Structures are given as structure tokens and as C-alpha cells.
Amino acid sequence: MAADGQPSDVTPVPAVDACGGMLTLRTWSWGSVASRVDHQGVVRDHGLAHHEVHAREEDVFECSQLHEDVIPWRNGPAVQSFERQPSGQWQTSEVNSDLYPELAAAGSLAAALEQLAADLGVDLVVVPGGWGALVSAGIAASVPERKPLSVHIGAESRWFGVSGWSQGVELITGSTPDLADVVRAGVAWGQGRSLRELRAELPFLHSSERAEAHDRGPAAVVELQWRLMREQAAEAPDFPEFGALVEAAHVERRLRELYVFSSHWTLGFSSCTGFPFENEVAIAPSYGGGPYRVLKHPHADVISEAATAEEAVALAVTRLPAGLGPAVTGTAK
Structure with missing residues (x-):
């Protein structure tokens, strides 16, 4: 930890997997989670080093949010400034246009997703994300028990993180540099495709052992x-x-x-x-x-x-x- 309180390097953080009780390693950042979460597996955070959270079972929250006491750190040019909104959420007012030219052109991640979905000829319902429209969004699902697929962006390198929850369980997680992959994942998730189908169609997506068990009852x-x-x-x-x-x-x-x-x-x-x-x-x-x-x-x-x-x-x-x-x-x- 640096003298100013910011993490001095990038390391995975041991934590108990959200609503799983499984001993996993998960790295939390200002609205992004690492791409892979496996039982007792090592999670890399793709270059982010904003703030890492030690969490036990009942202290864990869903991947689309951070605890209200966790302040996202500025770390490099990818995210220039954070503002705390009346709702208590932290939002960024700028994004690195070199990393995310389509976001800068569209004005937000939500708008970029909608534009790309239209270009691909697929239906997509985009809903607000937990960190403001510029850097986060959700993709609604037609399956009642599935929550919107949470989407966030990386800060120091280009990647889009996704997390899909259903009935209190994180079923899929992953990251990709290709926004089109996110659109395809959102469509498949929203249609209720099985975990096996999701992983087969979109190899960047992963499921934990607990998610597989959830599918069995x-x-x-x-x-x-x-x-x-x-x-x-x-x-x-x-x-x-x-x-x-x-x-x-x-x-x-x-x-x-x-x-x-x-x-x-x-x-x-x-x-x-x-x-x-x-x-x-x-x-x-x-x-x-x-x-x-x-x-x-x-x-x-x-x-x-x-x-x-x-x-x-x-x-x-x-x-x-x-x-x-x-x-x-x-x-x-």
C-alpha cells in the first residue's frame, strides 16, 4: 500500500465467494471484477489496482456494486475523475477515448451497446448500471429469475467485464476486449441459454462449481x-x-x-x-x-x-x- 493509501501493486485478494461460502480469490475494483472466479483459484484483475476488498460471507455484495464505504481510486489516465452522486454511487465523468473510442463517440457504455446491437441486428434492452451510464450498464433478461447482465469497463487496459446473477447466485463471469462479445453474451443470457451453451458459444465466459451445482437444484x-x-x-x-x-x-x-x-x-x-x-x-x-x-x-x-x-x-x-x-x-x- 502506498503512502497515500492507494494499492501499490496488483494482487489478487482472498475473499469468500459471494453467496457461495467457497474460499476463492477475487479482486474487486471500482466497478469491475476479474474475469475468472473458481473455487480456490487465483484471479487476475487485468491490470487494475484501485481498491481491493476483503470480504466474508454476509459482507459480500453483488458484482455490480461495491460497498458504500469503498471509494474507487484514480489510477492512471483511463479514468480521470470520480464524482459521488446524490444516490451515494461513484461515477466517472471521463473515459479514455484511446481505449474506448466507441464509448467516447456514443457518450456512454449503454449507448455504445445499443448502437452495436442495432448494427448487429439483435434486440437488446439496456438498463442503468451501478456506476453510471458512462462506464457501466446492464443488459436485461427476459427470463424472470435472471438479473440483468452486469457490464463494466477496465480502467488501465481495454476490457469489458460481465457478471450474470440468478436467484442469488453468480452463474457466469468473464471479460473480453470485444464489445460485440458483450452484446452476444447479453442476448444469450437474456434468452435463458444454459451455462453449457453460454460457455460453448462465448469462450470468455466462465462458471464456478457452485453455479454448476445451482443448475442441478x-x-x-x-x-x-x-x-x-x-x-x-x-x-x-x-x-x-x-x-x-x-x-x-x-x-x-x-x-x-x-x-x-x-x-x-x-x-x-x-x-x-x-x-x-x-x-x-x-x-x-x-x-x-x-x-x-x-x-x-x-x-x-x-x-x-x-x-x-x-x-x-x-x-x-x-x-x-x-x-x-x-x-x-x-x-x-
């Missing part, structure tokens, strides 16, 4: 998440209390059927598989010989305490609503 997502959580516990031998908690919770059928995630080592259990979660109960492991703690959700007030992981799990089960079944697809919203 909520039971597959829950099963994957528990496998990853148990792997995470096995990789933390210096914190056996966490491992004991994960295994004790996995033995209990009612908890095993819920979507499990962790936040600062506290296990949360959701009745839906998408973010934001529907928190039903949470359990914090023992620290330094202290008790295990049962909470309504991670970082909430303590409901009860127990001496062992098994006792804490039993107490947590009593807090579950009667008749609560396995986790379902969707979000708490």
Missing part, C-alpha cells in the same frame, strides 16, 4: 457447500473446535439439509441457497476454552451456550422453525 448446492465446508475445516488443524463443530452439525439431519456458510468461523444455516441468505440459526465455535455459542445469525446476540459442539448443535436444532424442510432455491428477499 438446491440439494446439489447444499451437498457441495457441505463438502467445501468440511474441506475447509480439515485445512484448519490448528482450530480443532471449528472442525468439531462442522462435523457435529453435519451429523444432524435438519442442519445438514440447510445451506451452511461461515463468517469469521461462525457457522450459519440458511433455508435458501442464494444470497442474501435466510438465516435460521448460527453456531460459533469455542475459542480459548470458552463455550460454543448459539446465535440467531452470525454476529448476533448469543441465545445460549454449550460446553461441546454436540450440545451446541442440539440447542441450535431447537431454534429451527417447526416444519422447516431442506433449503430451497432463491434468496431471503
Whole structure:
């Protein structure tokens, strides 16, 4: 980190994948995300070095936005000035015309997308992006559960980043220097093409293991998440209390059927598989010989305490609503 607080070099940042609980490496910038997000994979940010965010599960937000406290850094000539709008969003008033001549000519990313779609003879409905029309946009989908495909631009090199979300899960992500690729991706995404079809037609797009599980249904997502959580516990031998908690919770059928995630080592259990979660109960492991703690959700007030992981799990089960079944697809919203 430089003396003025700006990142001094470009590095991937470890974070928990949005609404996945998977340990991934993701680099966040002023409205752009890296092109590849894979479980425990390294993400490169294509030359951006604006501001990097460490985030745990419930602190993660969708790729089209940054937390309100994160201020985008100026970094080189690509983006000349940022202004904070009344809505609280940061927007840039200039764009590098050498990198993005079509944006400079059209006046915005949204307008450039619409013009190119017309030239290609395809229908495209462009909606506002999270960082203003100049550098961000969304491409609407006709499939109800799919959110608009989020599109952002790179700052120091030419690339367009995209991210597609459905039912609280990021299904596709990628980057390309070709705006026509973005238009084609927006059309295919909007038509409801499958992940396999999207990747086959547009090789710059990628999907995570969790996105693939989402395609198979909520039971597959829950099963994957528990496998990853148990792997995470096995990789933390210096914190056996966490491992004991994960295994004790996995033995209990009612908890095993819920979507499990962790936040600062506290296990949360959701009745839906998408973010934001529907928190039903949470359990914090023992620290330094202290008790295990049962909470309504991670970082909430303590409901009860127990001496062992098994006792804490039993107490947590009593807090579950009667008749609560396995986790379902969707979000708490």
C-alpha cells in the first residue's frame, strides 16, 4: 500500500465467494471484477489496482456494486475523475477515448451497446448500471429469475467485464476486449441459454462449481457447500473446535439439509441457497476454552451456550422453525 493509501501493486485478494461460502480469490475494483472466479483459484484483475476488498460471507455484495464505504481510486489516465452522486454511487465523468473510442463517440457504455446491437441486428434492452451510464450498464433478461447482465469497463487496459446473477447466485463471469462479445453474451443470457451453451458459444465466459451445482437444484448446492465446508475445516488443524463443530452439525439431519456458510468461523444455516441468505440459526465455535455459542445469525446476540459442539448443535436444532424442510432455491428477499 502506498503512502497515500492507494494499492501499490496488483494482487489478487482472498475473499469468500459471494453467496457461495467457497474460499476463492477475487479482486474487486471500482466497478469491475476479474474475469475468472473458481473455487480456490487465483484471479487476475487485468491490470487494475484501485481498491481491493476483503470480504466474508454476509459482507459480500453483488458484482455490480461495491460497498458504500469503498471509494474507487484514480489510477492512471483511463479514468480521470470520480464524482459521488446524490444516490451515494461513484461515477466517472471521463473515459479514455484511446481505449474506448466507441464509448467516447456514443457518450456512454449503454449507448455504445445499443448502437452495436442495432448494427448487429439483435434486440437488446439496456438498463442503468451501478456506476453510471458512462462506464457501466446492464443488459436485461427476459427470463424472470435472471438479473440483468452486469457490464463494466477496465480502467488501465481495454476490457469489458460481465457478471450474470440468478436467484442469488453468480452463474457466469468473464471479460473480453470485444464489445460485440458483450452484446452476444447479453442476448444469450437474456434468452435463458444454459451455462453449457453460454460457455460453448462465448469462450470468455466462465462458471464456478457452485453455479454448476445451482443448475442441478438446491440439494446439489447444499451437498457441495457441505463438502467445501468440511474441506475447509480439515485445512484448519490448528482450530480443532471449528472442525468439531462442522462435523457435529453435519451429523444432524435438519442442519445438514440447510445451506451452511461461515463468517469469521461462525457457522450459519440458511433455508435458501442464494444470497442474501435466510438465516435460521448460527453456531460459533469455542475459542480459548470458552463455550460454543448459539446465535440467531452470525454476529448476533448469543441465545445460549454449550460446553461441546454436540450440545451446541442440539440447542441450535431447537431454534429451527417447526416444519422447516431442506433449503430451497432463491434468496431471503
